[in-house]
Amino acid sequence: MSRYTTLKVLFKRYRRPGDIVFAWFFFALSVFLLTQILDQTAYKSSGKLFSQPRFWPAVSLTGMTFFAALHLLASGLSERIEGRWKEVIVWGASLEYAGWFILYAFAIPYIGYLGGTILFAVLLVFRVGYRNRAIFIGAVCSAIVTVLMFKTFLQVKLPAGQIYNALPDGLRQIMLTYF
């Protein structure tokens, strides 16, 4: 049970470790963006205020900075939660998977969607710790189904792999079009 008796208690919120790190980051980002407004937006001397290209960036960034400051204030006034840097490390760990994703996107135009997807699925399943054969078979099957559904059936626009050019004529055409 709690009773709001002071400003500190009023601003107290249910938080998680790392909240203040994010609050500082967002506040710094907001302030930085706001300081760039004169450089990054134009002001047309003939137009009305509301139709200025600078108007909406100014409104949004002022609002963002205002709320970010309050969010930071609330975080700062709340009780410290242990484990903030441990939490930041978890955020950092996600960068590895972001890297995997970008690498996958980078590789597809070279090794093709089918090969790239199977390879990515198998490698990533291994990376996250699975050693069970059933999981690997599941990963390969899911990769093939994904390719069949999106590229073969729905004909979603994805580049054909350069590797397919090395294939014999008939097969090359099929691979370029459907896989």
Added chain:
Amino acid sequence: MENLLAGAELLMRWDVGIALLVGALGGVIIGAIPGVGPAVAIAILLPATFSLEPIVGLTVLLGIYGSSMYGGAIPAILINTPGTAANALTSYDGHPMTKRGEGHRALSLAYSASFFGGIFGILCLILLSPVLAVIAPMFGSREIFLAALLGIILVVFAHRGQVFAAGMLAMFGIFLNTIGLDAITYTKRYTFDLTFLSSGVNLIVVVLGLFALSQAFFLLTNPDSSPDTKPVSGSMTTGFKELWKHKRVASVASSFGVVMGMIPGVGEFTAQFMSYTYAQKTSKKPDEFGNGSPEGLISSEAANNAVPAAAMIPLLALGIPGEALTAMMLSVFYVHNVIPGPALFQNNIDLVYGLYLALIILNVLVLMFLMVSTNVLTKVIQIPTRFLGVMILILSFVGVYSLRNSLTDCMLAAGFGVLGLVLKRLNLPIVPIILGMVLGGIMEVKLRSALPRLKTPFDMIDRPIAFILFVVIVLVFAMHIRTLIKEFRTVQPDEDHDLHDSQTR
């Protein structure tokens, strides 16, 4: 009636039939897997639907939206883990019923209440359509601007306890939308002389990053788990008899769902919470709530399933999405140059009625599917979470890369994925960013087009609907301030914070 027949004619096609099946069954399966919510699925499928006709693409997405909550009730009841965020309260009474050996009864009740809520919502939508067709054309630029502004305000205030964060993120969304070349003056805004920013930040890239990639990162950075479920036996139709005994609760809960669904920024969670509170207050056995009360289960499931149909009202009639899923659907309309709003009811009324009928068929299909497949779905729930993360990553690639085959888009999406992960782990809301982007864009365009008619600021509210919207905005502010003062003065019990732990599904 003529319009209804025209709508039915739109659905009489094999591709629409397949879209209905894929949407209905896919939605149930996706909803049943904790860790993959409808937002993830819709974000991934969105670009793929751009190449389909509007009715086909929208049917798939609407199918996933409308049926995911049916599926989400299964893990909520059997393993106390809501499949979607909107099933949170279902677990309160559903799981205690399972623990005392009434899992079959709970599931059966949840399905029948969901079906009741779903059909109730659609009937309200159909009955309201003639009224909407009359009112919608009264909305000009000023009114739509004010309605979008109201939407932003409600989204921020709806995140109680996180208003500052929600405000900050909504403003961030509005800012994101301004990046790139200004459409009227052709001047650069926050491009930092980077070529790829000249065309702006694509909504789909942001949506895929914040919803799909972040979920993959979330699952991959957490320990692996595979929920254990036990099969249930017995007929799933028995719930309808029990539902009839609680028809008052089901009707009121569905009404809450319809009203809350229509209000931008409010949605399933508030509807569910309000109807649950109502059911408890008016129940003869209020102590049973939280310990396996059938009324609690009915109120929660009927309310959340009535929302999807109602959420279509502001989207179709005004072109204003009330939450993230309808915001994503809006892009399907735009891609096909079918602009939702007042003109839709005049020019494409067959599409509107086609969507209503699709929703009805969808609910029937889902119910039939669940009657025979519940035990299969309990197996689907057991898919290991890290494996799911890998699959979401693979599927997200299709969504991002197929937009314009851009590696830069993939990098941007990965960046938003990391931001989404941070927000999820901090339990901060993601939806305000998306609504900020969409509603911010609408506000900018509508304010500009209203300007030539504005001589003084008061001209903004000199028409009846604009004035009403203005009064509502003032009232919302006043009520929020009043609530803050009340909370400041009274003793507050500790809240169940896990109830709001809705960002991770």
